[in-house]
Amino acid sequence: xxxxxxxxxxxxxxxxxxxxxxxxxxxxxxxxxxxxxxxxxxxxxxxxxxxxxxxxxxxxxxxxxxxxxxxxxxxxxxxxxxxxxxxxxxxxxxxxxxxxxxxxxxxxxxxxxxxxxxxxxxxxxxxxxxxxxxxxxxxxxxxxxxxxxxxxxxxxxxxxxxxxxxxxxxxxxxxxxxxxxxxxxxxxxxxxxxxxxxxxxxxxxxxxxxxxxxxxxxxxxxxxxxxxxxxxxxxxxxxxxxxxxxxxxxxxxxxxxxxxxxxxxxxxxxxxxxxxxxxxxxxxxxxxxxxxxxxxxxxxxxxxxxxxxxxxxxxxxxxxx
Numbered sequence: 490x491x492x493x494x495x496x497x498x499x500x501x502x503x504x505x506x507x508x509x510x511x512x513x514x515x516x517x518x519x520x521x522x523x524x525x526x527x528x529x530x531x532x533x534x535x536x537x538x539x540x541x542x543x544x545x546x547x548x549x550x551x552x553x554x555x556x557x558x559x560x561x562x563x564x565x566x567x568x569x570x571x572x573x574x575x576x577x578x579x580x581x582x583x584x585x586x587x588x589x590x591x592x593x594x595x596x597x598x599x600x601x602x603x604x605x606x607x608x609x610x611x612x613x614x615x616x617x618x619x620x621x622x623x624x625x626x627x628x629x630x631x632x633x634x635x636x637x638x639x640x641x642x643x644x645x646x647x648x649x650x651x652x653x654x655x656x657x658x659x660x661x662x663x664x665x666x667x668x669x670x671x672x673x674x675x676x677x678x679x680x681x682x683x684x685x686x687x688x689x690x691x692x693x694x695x696x697x698x699x700x701x702x703x704x705x706x707x708x709x710x711x712x713x714x715x716x717x718x719x720x721x722x723x724x725x726x727x728x729x730x731x732x733x734x735x736x737x738x739x740x741x742x743x744x745x746x747x748x749x750x751x752x753x754x755x756x757x758x759x760x761x762x763x764x765x766x767x768x769x770x771x772x773x774x775x776x777x778x779x780x781x782x783x784x785x786x787x788x789x790x791x792x793x794x795x796x797x798x799x800x801x802x803x804x805x806x807x808x809x810x
Contacts, residue, residue, distance in 0.1 A: 490515040490645065490677040491536060496545035498531055498701075505531045507701040508545070513694065515644075516675040520692035522685055522724065528701040529681045533647050536679060537566045549645070564588055567638030567646040567676075571653045573630045575622040581607070581633050582618040588641040606636040610666065628659035635667070639674075648680045652687070664690055685724060689713075689733055697721050710737055731800075735763040743796060744780040744789035752779040752787055759788060766791055 491513040498506040506528040513519045521529035534540040535547060538559045547554045554562060575584050585606060586599045594602075604614050610632040622630055631651060638646055652660045668691055671678065682688050688695055689709045696706040697717075705717040713734045716722035726733050741759035755773045757766050759780050766778055776793040 490517075490550065491679065492546075492548040492551075493532070493535075494546045494548075496532075496535065496542050496547060498528075498535060498540065499543045504701055506535070506542075509698075509701075509703050511696060511703065511706065513677060513679065515677055517693045518671055518678045518680065518691055519694040519696060520680045520682060520688035521696050521698060522682060522688045523698035524724075525683065527698040529698050530649055532698070533649055533679055533681050536645075537563050537568060537647060539563075564591060564641065565643055565645070567641075567643040569631075569634050569638045569646070569648045569651045571650040573622070573634040575630060575633060575637075577622050580619050580621055581612070581625070582614075584622070584633055585636045585640050587637060592641055594641075602640055602642075603636075606639055609670070610636050612636070626659075627655050628663060631655065631663060632666075635663075635670075639670075639676075644677060646676045646678045648678065650681055650683070653682070653684075660687075667691065685726065686733070686736075689737065697724060710734065713737070732764055732767070735767060736765075738763045740766050740778075740780055740791055741789075743799065744791050745795065747779075747787060747790055753777040753790060755779065756781050756785070756787075757791065758783070763796065767793075767796075 491511075493509055493511045496506060496509050497504065509528075509532065511519075521532060523529050531540060535542045536549075536554070538554055538557075549557070549562075576587075582603050585603045589599045589602060603618075607614050607617060612629065612632055617625075617629070622633075625633065634651070638648075652663050655663065664687060671691075680688070680691060692709060694706065695709045695712050697704050697712070699720060705712060705721050712721065713725055713730050716725055716730075722730070739759065740757055740761050740763060743763060744759065753775060755769060755775055755778050757769055757778045757780060759782060769778060770776060770793055778791045779787050780789040780791055782788050
């Protein structure tokens with residue numbers, strides 16, 4: 490869907506991005522991470538030509554982006570930024586319907602699409618359609634920004650630190666909503682963040698940048714298991730990499746059948762993460778949990794001893810490979 494081949498960007502004598510090559514498959518969620526000034530936002534903005542690249546090639550669906558009209562290109566790509574960019578003198582409904590109006594959709598289709606997206610993003614039409622940006626909380630405004638980006642049903646969504654200004658609780662809720670949206674819509678998303686936990690939680694493909702270059706890329710699990718250098722290891726959490734890896738795996742993937750002994754008193758849903766399970770074990774001073782389904786029916790058990798043994802086997806397997 491998106492391909493960057495030996496792309497560089499230079500501002501005067503300063504090199505912001507240097508010789509990066511990246512392929513993002515259709516329907517995948519790619520997160521660009523790194524320290525401030527590493528070139529991740531510049532890379533994002535080159536994709537929709539808000540910034541023109543200095544050298545190399547960028548393709549969308551196999552076609553060089555120079556062959557697209559810049560305005561038409563941007564209208565087919567959703568774009569979400571930290572400050573939302575909502576028009577202050579337009580109400581929520583009008584803000585969301587901006588791109589469909591520019592594309593000259595019929596008014597009835599625009600209204601239907603606006604109402605649909607407001608419902609999906611937890612913004613009841615009767616309560617929010619006529620409100621103005623200054624009447625919204627930060628989380629509500631960011632929801633409107635996401636809805637506007639999705640209004641014309643773009644194949645590609647670019648998101649530049651969209652949740653960076655939000656409080657931790659609101660941020661986590663919007664991350665969860667975005668993950669659910671992606672599972673349902675399968676958009677091709679490029680997401681810039683400095684929050685590694687956010688990137689690990691959302692992304693299929695992780696790209697670590699430093700000084701304008703890509704230093705490592707791959708699945709979050711692959712990078713956690715084998716960071717390329719001390720910089721990547723530090724960015725991934727250093728000594729906490731094991732816990733971050735545990736956050737990516739589900740309890741149901743590590744549980745065993747219920748043994749002959751009595752079920753453990755502490756219960757955990759099968760879809761919870763292994764990290765949540767370890768936290769619960771520490772909290773409840775136990776080394777075994779009963780795993781339950783959505784109806785709270787026991788379906789298995791999780792043993793700390795088994796988790797440790799599996800981790801040891803994984804380490805041996807990686808070393809042999």
